[in-house]
Amino acid sequence: MDILDTPYFGLIISIFFFEIGLAIYKKTKITLLNPLLISIVGVVAVLTIFNIDMAYYNQGGNLILFFLGPATVILAVPLYKQISLLKKNFVPIIAGIIVGSITAIVSVIVLTNIFGINDAVAISLVPKSVTTPIGVEISRQIGGIPAITVGAIVLTGILGAVIGPGVCKIFKIKDEVAVGIAIGTASHALGTTKAMELGETQGAMSSLAIGVAGLITVILAPILINML
Amino acid sequence: MLILRQFLIVLAVCLSGEFLNRLLNISIPGNVLGMILLLTLLLTGVIKLEMIDKVTKFLLDHLAFFFIPAGVGILNNVDAIRGQWIPIVTVIIISTILVIVTTGITIQLLKKKESV
Numbered sequence: 001m002d003i004l005d006t007p008y009f010g011l012i013i014s015i016f017f018f019e020i021g022l023a024i025y026k027k028t029k030i031t032l033l034n035p036l037l038i039s040i041v042g043v044v045a046v047l048t049i050f051n052i053d054m055a056y057y058n059q060g061g062n063l064i065l066f067f068l069g070p071a072t073v074i075l076a077v078p079l080y081k082q083i084s085l086l087k088k089n090f091v092p093i094i095a096g097i098i099v100g101s102i103t104a105i106v107s108v109i110v111l112t113n114i115f116g117i118n119d120a121v122a123i124s125l126v127p128k129s130v131t132t133p134i135g136v137e138i139s140r141q142i143g144g145i146p147a148i149t150v151g152a153i154v155l156t157g158i159l160g161a162v163i164g165p166g167v168c169k170i171f172k173i174k175d176e177v178a179v180g181i182a183i184g185t186a187s188h189a190l191g192t193t194k195a196m197e198l199g200e201t202q203g204a205m206s207s208l209a210i211g212v213a214g215l216i217t218v219i220l221a222p223i224l225i226n227m228l
Numbered sequence: 229m230l231i232l233r234q235f236l237i238v239l240a241v242c243l244s245g246e247f248l249n250r251l252l253n254i255s256i257p258g259n260v261l262g263m264i265l266l267l268t269l270l271l272t273g274v275i276k277l278e279m280i281d282k283v284t285k286f287l288l289d290h291l292a293f294f295f296i297p298a299g300v301g302i303l304n305n306v307d308a309i310r311g312q313w314i315p316i317v318t319v320i321i322i323s324t325i326l327v328i329v330t331t332g333i334t335i336q337l338l339k340k341k342e343s344v
Contacts, residue, residue, distance in 0.1 A: 010297070014293070014296045014297070015293075017296075018292075018293050018296065034292075035292055036292040036293075036295055036296065036299065039292075039293075039296045039299075040296060040299035040300055040302070043296060043300045044300055044302070044303055047300070047303060048303070054300075054301075054303060054304060057297075057300065058297065061296070061297030061300065062297065064293070064294055064296060064297050065294070065297045065298060067287065067290075067294045068259075068294050068295070068298070069242050069258075069259050069262075070235075070238050070239065070242055070283075070287055071287045071288075071291055071294050072259035072260065072262070072263055073238060073241055073242050073245065073259055073262035073263050073265075073266050074238060074263075074266070074280075074283070074284050074287045074288060075263055076263045076264070076265075076266035076267040076270060077266075077270070077277065077280070077284045077288070078288070079263075079267055080267055080270040080271065080277075083271070089335075089339065091338060091342065092334070092335045092338035092339045092342065093335065095334055095335070095338055096331045096332070096334040096335035096338070097331065099330050099331060099334040100327045100328075100330055100331030100334070103323075103326050103327050103330040103331070104323060104326075104327045107319075107322065107323040107326045107327070108319060108323050111318075111319040111322055111323060112315075112319055115315035115318065115319060116315070117312055117315055117316060117319065118308075118312070120308060121308055121309055121312060121316065125316065125319060125320065128320060128323070129323075129324070129327055132295045132298070133259060133294075134257070134259075134260060136298060137257035137259055137260060138257070140257075141255055141257060145305050145308060146298060146301065147298060147299065147300075147301030147302040147303075147304060147305050148302060148305055148308065148309060150295055150298040150299045150301070150302070151299060151302050152316070152320060154295075154299065155317070155320055156320055156324055159320065159321060159324050160324055160328070163324070163325070164328055167325055167328045167329065168328065168332055171328075171329045171332065171333065173328075173329070173332030173333060173336060174336075175332075175335065175336050175339060177335060177339065178331075178332045178333075178335035178336045178339070179332060181331055181332070181335055182327075182328045182329075182331040182332035182335070183328065185327060185328075185331045186324050186327035186328045186331065187324060189291065189292075211263070214260070215260065215263075215264070218255075218256050218257065218260050219256065222255050
């Protein structure tokens with residue numbers, strides 16, 4: 001259909017489902033009903049049901065995708081705002097994020113090996129704990145499939161938000177800084193939304209962890225993949 | 229005009245990040261180098277928060293939205309994950325729990341040690 005052969009189509013259905021996702025999330029407050037997840041499912045459903053070629057969607061999609069670059073760069077702003085909290089607890093925070101980031105990378109490589117998941121998919125799961133713009137870049141860099149990485153990142157984020165506070169309780173992680181950094185390192189911005197509900201310190205620490213864990217993973221992922 | 233001017237600052241930082249990536253020929257993505265550069269410029273006061281506040285708000289408020297096309301791209305890769313999604317989800321669950329526990333316990337131990 002010719003009418004789909006415009007950038008407007010992809011833009012409109014993306015915004016449409018995002019608005020629906022936001023409305024559902026605001027009404028239900030259920031972490032699992034994340035606006036991004038709803039949007040992806042909605043757009044995929046429309047493309048599949050009406051058998052619409054991805055090339056049509058991508059005309060609009062690529063315009064949206066462009067903003068990922070500036071969005072990654074701008075993550076420096078929340079990091080800048082939290083810099084005093086970071087300075088106060090510098091050693092524990094940095095050590096914690098390094099340990100967490102190494103755990104994230106190594107556990108994925110070891111577990112995908114045990115479960116016999118094929119290499120391209122396994123590699124795509126490696127940056128699952130970092131924020132999407134950085135994760136996509138890492139995925140590209142290490143030879144993963146960015147779309148699978150995005151799926152894994154969204155899933156990890158929702159999971160961290162849902163089970164994060166419970167896991168902390170079970171393992172007696174009570175310190176507010178530790179809880180915030182742990183949730184942020186494991187599940188980036190989506191986990192941070194939950195950490196903010198736990199308290200101001202937890203939220204601030206979690207958002208700090210997003211940027212730092214992203215930077216550390218960028219450096220460590222290629223090195224660890226080569227070693228294992 | 230104001231938003232365009234703010235956007236220009238952010239785009240200039242993005243471009244510099246890409247430039248650094250090619251110049252240094254390192255594996256850190258241009259966008260991430262741009263982020264480090266912007267942080268440096270903010271810390272040194274070369275760029276003030278209010279010089280980019282409107283663009284920052286726009287980009288951060290709509291962060292999730294910008295990922296929709298990347299996520300939709302999974303349609304092109306259904307064959308790659310067919311029949312593997314249960315192990316994939318299992319790996320993600322176990323790994324996420326491990327990350328939370330190791331990170332949290334490390335920080336708690338080090339903070340106790342520092343305060344002693």
